[in-house]
Amino acid sequence: MRAMKDKSLRFFCSIFLIHFFVSFSAQEIELDSLSQSSQDTVEFFTEFELENERLWHGSHPADSLYFGNWNTEKVNPYKVKIDSLPDSLCFACKEYVHPLESTRITSNFGLRRYRFHYGIDIGLNVGDTIRSIFDGQVRILDYEKNGYGRYLVVRHSNGLETVYAHLSKSFMHINDTVKAGQPIALGGNTGRSTGPHLHFEIRFLGNAINPWKLIDFEKKQIRSDDFFMVKTDAYDHKSILDELAKACYCVVRSGDTLSGLARRYGTTVSNLCKLNRLSSKSIIRIGQKIRWR
Numbered sequence: 001m002r003a004m005k006d007k008s009l010r011f012f013c014s015i016f017l018i019h020f021f022v023s024f025s026a027q028e029i030e031l032d033s034l035s036q037s038s039q040d041t042v043e044f045f046t047e048f049e050l051e052n053e054r055l056w057h058g059s060h061p062a063d064s065l066y067f068g069n070w071n072t073e074k075v076n077p078y079k080v081k082i083d084s085l086p087d088s089l090c091f092a093c094k095e096y097v098h099p100l101e102s103t104r105i106t107s108n109f110g111l112r113r114y115r116f117h118y119g120i121d122i123g124l125n126v127g128d129t130i131r132s133i134f135d136g137q138v139r140i141l142d143y144e145k146n147g148y149g150r151y152l153v154v155r156h157s158n159g160l161e162t163v164y165a166h167l168s169k170s171f172m173h174i175n176d177t178v179k180a181g182q183p184i185a186l187g188g189n190t191g192r193s194t195g196p197h198l199h200f201e202i203r204f205l206g207n208a209i210n211p212w213k214l215i216d217f218e219k220k221q222i223r224s225d226d227f228f229m230v231k232t233d234a235y236d237h238k239s240i241l242d243e244l245a246k247a248c249y250c251v252v253r254s255g256d257t258l259s260g261l262a263r264r265y266g267t268t269v270s271n272l273c274k275l276n277r278l279s280s281k282s283i284i285r286i287g288q289k290i291r292w293r
């Protein structure tokens, strides 16, 4: 029975990999169908990784989990939906080193006005040392004027990826390998930032996890040597993301009023007020972004 299960799994993986190579440009990788073929996703991924290594000898960390996708430009090039992630997975975190000295949290993971904040902000002094939290390889080094500023993305051997943003200087190049605790950059205030801080994200297959789930930022230590990720807990912010994905916005033009906008978009003034945290007496300005759904 066990042998049959192994055999069919290997067959399934091979078919899947062939399919993956053929449809490399597909918009979304359906991990759903994979995890359904096994009761235990952790066991399944071990099998999948073994099979995968036999088929292509990946040259980047956790290549098997990332289907060999090593994109050096986009933070989330994978387009794997949260629904498609495995139900549970264990990440080895024993080698953890805290990324910076400061413990001054200035903003947490979660909804921030109309946007979702995919990381945690920690205040620092420009020039403070930033360290890689695990072993890995630098996947992105880039500069985003209106966003991350100078930033680094590191793929770790345990399968997680981390983002370090608003840096003043990077010591790394794309494809450089890093050790846990190795200084990779200096903290700064670049990009869309209102004061020197590190914006730090943890992602798995492109989907951000609240860093507090793994790390105690006050004690500057990892919570456990193994992070057992249970999807429903790690992605308990999914309902907020789903709501945001449904959101529609318009830009206020000359002569617009709340009641006029409500009529135009088939909604009510009270709904517009609720969505935009306005009162019915609020004055709207030309160029203001208003959410109508």
Ligand SMILES: [Zn+2]
Residues within 6 Å of the ligand: 107, 117, 119, 120, 121, 198, 199, 200
């Ligand atoms: Zn931030």
